[in-house]
Amino acid sequence: MAGQTIPSTGAAGVRGDPGSARGLAAGLLRQVPAWAVSMLVHVIILLAMALIVSEPPKADLRPKMIVSNAPESAEDIGDLADEMPDQLPMEEVTDPVVVPDAAVENVQVVADAEDLSAPAVAVELSDFGSELVQPSDLLAGVGGIAGQAGGLGGRTDPKMRQQLVLAGGGNAQTEAAVEAALKWFISHQMPDGGWSFDLAACPSCQGQCSHSGKSRAKDRCGATALALLPFLGRGYTHREGPYKKQLDAGIAFLAGMSLKGEGKCYGEDGTLYSQGLAGIVLSESYAMSKDPRLQLPAQLALNFIMTAQDPVGGGWRYSPKQPGDTSAVGWQLMALKSGDMANLRVNPLTVKKAVAFLDSVQSDDGAAYGYTDKSTPGPARNAVGLLCRMYLGWKKNNPALQRGVANLAKAGPSKDLYHDYYATQVLHHLEGDAWTAWNTRMRDLLLNTQAKRGHEAGSWYDGVDGGHGADAAGRLYCTALSAMILEVYYRHLPIYGQQSVEEDFRE
Numbered sequence: 357m358a359g360q361t362i363p364s365t366g367a368a369g370v371r372g373d374p375g376s377a378r379g380l381a382a383g384l385l386r387q388v389p390a391w392a393v394s395m396l397v398h399v400i401i402l403l404a405m406a407l408i409v410s411e412p413p414k415a416d417l418r419p420k421m422i423v424s425n426a427p428e429s430a431e432d433i434g435d436l437a438d439e440m441p442d443q444l445p446m447e448e449v450t451d452p453v454v455v456p457d458a459a460v461e462n463v464q465v466v467a468d469a470e471d472l473s474a475p476a477v478a479v480e481l482s483d484f485g486s487e488l489v490q491p492s493d494l495l496a497g498v499g500g501i502a503g504q505a506g507g508l509g510g511r512t513d514p515k516m517r518q519q520l521v522l523a524g525g526g527n528a529q530t531e532a533a534v535e536a537a538l539k540w541f542i543s544h545q546m547p548d549g550g551w552s553f554d555l556a557a558c559p560s561c562q563g564q565c566s567h568s569g570k571s572r573a574k575d576r577c578g579a580t581a582l583a584l585l586p587f588l589g590r591g592y593t594h595r596e597g598p599y600k601k602q603l604d605a606g607i608a609f610l611a612g613m614s615l616k617g618e619g620k621c622y623g624e625d626g627t628l629y630s631q632g633l634a635g636i637v638l639s640e641s642y643a644m645s646k647d648p649r650l651q652l653p654a655q656l657a658l659n660f661i662m663t664a665q666d667p668v669g670g671g672w673r674y675s676p677k678q679p680g681d682t683s684a685v686g687w688q689l690m691a692l693k694s695g696d697m698a699n700l701r702v703n704p705l706t707v708k709k710a711v712a713f714l715d716s717v718q719s720d721d722g723a724a725y726g727y728t729d730k731s732t733p734g735p736a737r738n739a740v741g742l743l744c745r746m747y748l749g750w751k752k753n754n755p756a757l758q759r760g761v762a763n764l765a766k767a768g769p770s771k772d773l774y775h776d777y778y779a780t781q782v783l784h785h786l787e788g789d790a791w792t793a794w795n796t797r798m799r800d801l802l803l804n805t806q807a808k809r810g811h812e813a814g815s816w817y818d819g820v821d822g823g824h825g826a827d828a829a830g831r832l833y834c835t836a837l838s839a840m841i842l843e844v845y846y847r848h849l850p851i852y853g854q855q856s857v858e859e860d861f862r863e
């Protein structure tokens with residue numbers, strides 16, 4: 357820690373002549389309390405950070421140029437619109453982000469819990485798994501995908517990806533379907549590098565695709581993040597794969613929004629749903645590409661998420677500090693987990709509070725999850741809650757987890773892609789017969805419903821029930837979720853498979 361190291365150097369390491377300037381400084385330093393020296397050091401670092409932050413981004417990621425073209429975003433894409441029809445538009449909440457905090461978080465040397473006004477880093481949480489991880493890295497200990505980009509290894513290694521496809525029940529058709537979806541996205545990229553739910557606004561589409569998400573046209577953040585996720589899921593970045601140039605522009609679009617908003621990626625009309633999606637994209641892009649230019653926008657986006665948490669209940673909803681809902685919490689937790697895998701800073705207290713939120717909405721000992729309280733469990737929110745629990749360290753043999761997964765498996769895939777997106781991940785992590793049965797139905801359902809011909813080829817909309825944002829956000833939203841469902845085999849390494857390997861290794 358800088359706060360401890362540097363003062364001790366000043367007191368003992370600098371022993372110059374008391375009459376000289378150097379000796380005077382050393383003498384003064386010895387008389388100043390350690391906390392004051394620590395504060396001084398942090399102020400200096402903050403000033404240095406301010407210089408770094410104000411320096412324009414270089415090379416071909418073009419935040420500044422693209423920011424000027426980036427309209428403000430509007431509504432969330434993942435909201436449970438059918439249940440909460442009166443929640444939009446969102447109430448206004450003062451932007452809570454404070455730039456110096458954000459800058460401090462980005463400087464690893466000072467980013468200990470003391471500096472972040474968090475409690476001691478050694479938070480005890482029985483839910484968290486491995487004892488081998490550092491106590492300040494709560495998320496790194498969850499499940500089996502500890503730290504680093506380990507959870508993303510299936511994407512970036514083509515040989516491993518192929519093995520995972522075959523092992524998980526995918527095939528050449530699922531891979532071809534994913535590639536066709538990516539081509540559809542490329543042909544619907546906007547001239548400014550981002551994407552829009554409103555396909556009629558896209559010059560190369562101009563409404564040729566049905567089910568445009570016109571009512572969500574302003575949510576460029578959400579649309580762009582959703583469009584980019586399947587590329588990252590397939591292992592493609594602005595430095596790897598066949599779409600470097602397009603992804604460079606797309607990632608720059610989001611990075612620019614984060615820098616412009618000091619971490620807030622969505623516009624005045626937007627919500628934290630889009631923020632969570634952007635947080636995942638920026639973190640994954642940084643983790644996979646190792647492009648240092650992405651560290652700051654990714655960390656700022658995560659800082660905004662952490663600052664926006666409801667300080668009482670521990671959840672997230674549409675606006676910062678609002679009492680949470682399970683759906684929004686799912687996206688934020690995935691963003692924080694992605695950030696952790698990218699070695700970005702995640703405050704353990706934020707995670708602890710999020711666990712408290714899940715506790716507050718669960719029923720049946722955690723097999724089921726409500727929306728804003730425990731009274732309203734449903735298939736989609738159950739799937740979100742269970743996936744969060746898996747990432748937060750629940751063991752494979754947890755009875756509530758087993759029960760909840762059995763309920764999902766029994767119901768099977770639905771026409772609600774939002775539900776299917778989460779439930780597919782839950783089932784895949786648990787593997788076994790239930791996964792095999794689920795995958796066969798889910799995979800074939802998507803292969804059969806993907807548009808095969810004409811301008812819409814590669815996209816999805818037919819066969820969905822329109823809930824959970826599908827109607828409002830339209831074809832782009834459905835295509836992103838469908839493509840990611842078919843990437844499930846390698847998009848994240850199975851939590852418990854990896855855990856088993858580690859446990860074997862430790863014996």
Ligand SMILES: [Zn+2]
Pocket residue numbers: 544555560561562563564565811812
């Ligand atoms: Zn189109």
